[in-house]
Amino acid sequence: MPHSVNEDIKITVVGAAGGIGQSLSLLLKTQLASLLPSHRHAHLALYDVNADAVRGVTADLSHIDTGVSVSGYEGDGIGGALEHADVVLIPAGVPRKPGMTREDLLAINAKIIKSLGASIAKYCDLSKVFVLLISNPINSLVPVLVKELEAHAPGLPVERRVFGITRLDAVRASTFLHEATVRAGSTPKSNTLPYVPVIGGHSGETIVPLFSLVPGASDLSKDTLKELVHRVQYGGDEVVKAKNGAGSATLSMAHAAYKVVESFIPLLTGSVPSIEGTFYVALQDSKGQPINASAQKLLSHINGLPYFAVPLRVTSAGVDEVDAGIIERMSLFERERLLAPCLGKLQGNISTGLSL
Numbered sequence: 001m002p003h004s005v006n007e008d009i010k011i012t013v014v015g016a017a018g019g020i021g022q023s024l025s026l027l028l029k030t031q032l033a034s035l036l037p038s039h040r041h042a043h044l045a046l047y048d049v050n051a052d053a054v055r056g057v058t059a060d061l062s063h064i065d066t067g068v069s070v071s072g073y074e075g076d077g078i079g080g081a082l083e084h085a086d087v088v089l090i091p092a093g094v095p096r097k098p099g100m101t102r103e104d105l106l107a108i109n110a111k112i113i114k115s116l117g118a119s120i121a122k123y124c125d126l127s128k129v130f131v132l133l134i135s136n137p138i139n140s141l142v143p144v145l146v147k148e149l150e151a152h153a154p155g156l157p158v159e160r161r162v163f164g165i166t167r168l169d170a171v172r173a174s175t176f177l178h179e180a181t182v183r184a185g186s187t188p189k190s191n192t193l194p195y196v197p198v199i200g201g202h203s204g205e206t207i208v209p210l211f212s213l214v215p216g217a218s219d220l221s222k223d224t225l226k227e228l229v230h231r232v233q234y235g236g237d238e239v240v241k242a243k244n245g246a247g248s249a250t251l252s253m254a255h256a257a258y259k260v261v262e263s264f265i266p267l268l269t270g271s272v273p274s275i276e277g278t279f280y281v282a283l284q285d286s287k288g289q290p291i292n293a294s295a296q297k298l299l300s301h302i303n304g305l306p307y308f309a310v311p312l313r314v315t316s317a318g319v320d321e322v323d324a325g326i327i328e329r330m331s332l333f334e335r336e337r338l339l340a341p342c343l344g345k346l347q348g349n350i351s352t353g354l355s356l
């Protein structure tokens, strides 16, 4: 069923027939309706270059008994998937195999993301849409996508509408911390796992988990905390190794991306003026100016890096205030041993992305 302009909320998944795309679309089809007030309606638009696969996924999902409507698009039909979208989720591109780094995916995935950026600029309302990028390497591809959108929409603050999804790192940090505290003998007081802020980027040393800001983590030994940091930084490798050539994390990533969409829903329905979350975003506009005073403050702590994952507020205009104070709240160990190497690596990843 084609999407009509009157439908309330439209979420588009680009790369919907892939490992992440299918699982994420399933979560959205089954859960989105329960997040909306009864008089609001959600539509799920699925696009993939793999025509047979996206047709199959669309038909399959459309039989699920929820109020979320579904439509599928392939090949040249991307315009139908993107027009009127409130949120565009992009898990399109190639995943890693054992022995590869995320950076090894850059050449092929940058081509895909540039072409998708041109389509988003053509078909989406750039004063309304939120673009959530999942494809790797996030550290370089967010700059690629922002640059592409800026080229097609000069003068519009498009950099505030692009969000690199690093939530999987926080999901892992939370899970691994929970396991470590249980191993250390503590009994969990609730089924809700502790939330661990993770800042920086999404690859190896650029991933900076801030266990010092989590009350439950202070009882763990320094060695245990160092092991946890390492496991969060290289958690993706565990899955790539276990899948042994069949790709990288899909199910945990779909969960992480679903949690992000869930967090955007109150903003999309207008029931709140802003939401909060941690995303890898642009801190400067196309002229190289800080996007606001909070970004300017953060830039002064991170060697002026124009992209960084940080807790921030999102309004209907996109990225709003960023939590620059988090750099002052982190421990000395985190600042000297984790943030410093992160900044060096991230600088290289951003420059590579901007040079493409």
Ligand code: NAD
Pocket (backbone or CB within 6 Å): 014, 015, 016, 017, 018, 019, 020, 021, 047, 048, 049, 050, 091, 092, 093, 094, 095, 096, 105, 109, 112, 115, 116, 133, 134, 135, 136, 137, 138, 165, 166, 167, 168, 169, 202, 247, 248, 249, 250, 253
């Ligand atoms: P996959 O190969 O299973 O799926 C990718 C899908 O993208 C395929 O269906 C393919 O046909 C489609 N595709 C390719 N080019 C396209 C285009 N131009 N337009 C639309 N669709 C296109 O891969 P996956 O396991 O789903 O992973 C997808 C990406 O997500 C990879 O780059 C992976 O590294 C990344 N990833 C990121 C995170 C994160 O934390 N941000 C986590 C896991 C994976």
Ligand code: LMR
Pocket (backbone or CB within 6 Å): 095, 096, 102, 136, 168, 235, 236, 237, 239, 240, 248, 249
């Ligand atoms: C992850 O962290 O699992 C993803 O970035 C996929 C990967 O290549 O590791």
